[in-house]
Amino acid sequence: FPSSSAGAEEGPSPREGHSLSAVPGSGALVLFGGSPAFRSGEDGHATAWFNDLWIFQSLSEGALGEGGCWYRIPCQGALPKPRASHDAHVIVGGDGTACLVVHGGLVQQRYRVNDTWRVRLPKRNELTNLFRPAWEELGSADADMVPVPRFHHATCIVGTRLVVFGGHNYERRERNDTWVLEAGPATPVAAACWHKVAGSGGDPAVQVAGGPSGGRPAGLHPSPRAYCTLTALGPNGPVVLYGGSGARGQHFKDIWVLFLRVGT
Structure with missing residues (x-):
């Protein structure tokens, strides 16, 4: 779509491994x-990775098919490292304020990170060069209280909470830990701490399909896996996990439901 509004720009450069998230409503x-969507150098690594923030705003609210404009959002203060293959979700607070939450990913030096960042998003009438939000880093500085760097994991949003499950660690071993971070726009940075749940004596998960007998009692947990999916069934959950693959080439078709306690 062409840009046609004051403050709008031509648009972001070609790229891959980015995230594109919708702001509800x-x-x-x-x-x-x-x-970049091209490679250079003898090692084939891409150059000049991105940490820029863009918004595509439709000309008519809620109607993307009618066209729209790109706006680059200039941010102030410390910024997340340029990265690709990260997770990003939009969270909308009770007052309608929206924020983007970015977790993990691969940085240009070819290693995985496990940091989490939040930035407030502009409303339609704030899409001008005067809107300069600041990124905030969330989560504990204690390495034992944050998810380890991983890839091929699954994430979803439950209300204003970010949920992370499983994936591969650096040794490419499958994991089955579940972490929850309260990351909504109204949550103070000091209160945005990770909470480890399933697999650590926390909230139970119930297998509802795919096992030898269909269902299993609460208190069990999915086996370690990667390439699975997480889906939230509402603003308070529950969270549904489906499938994935495990060690020795196992492929799963089981369904697990995780009921999160209020406040975790």
């Missing part, structure tokens, strides 16, 4: 990060 899409 606003007709806006949020683009963050990625790596």
Whole structure:
């Protein structure tokens, strides 16, 4: 779509490994990060990875098919490292304020990170060069209280909470730990701490399909796996996990339901 509004720009450069997240009910899409859609150098690594923030705003609220404009959002203060293959979700608070939450990913030096960042998103009438939000880093500085760097994991949003499950660690071993972070726009940075749940004596998960007898009692947990999916069934959950693959080439078709306690 062409740009046609004051403050709008031509748009982001070609890229891959970025995230594109919808802002519910606003007709806006949020683009963050990625790596160039071309390679250079003897090692084939991409150059000049991105940590820029863009919003595509439809001309008519809620109607992307009518066209729209790209706006680059200039951010102040410390910024997330340029990255690709990260997770990003839009969370909308009770007062309608929206924020983008970015977790993990691959940085240009070819290693995985486990940091989490939040930035407030502009409303339609704030899409001007005067809107300069600041990124905030969330989560504990204690390495034992944050998810280890991982890939091929699954994430979803439950209300204003970010949920992370499983995936591969650096040794490419499958994991089955579940972590929850309260990351909504109204949550103070000091209160945005990770909470480890299933697999550590926390909230039970119930297998509802795919096992030898169909269902299993509460208190069990999914086996370690990667390439699975997480889906939230409502603003308070529950969270549904499906499938994935495990060690020795196992492939799963089981369904697990995780009921999160209020406040975790």
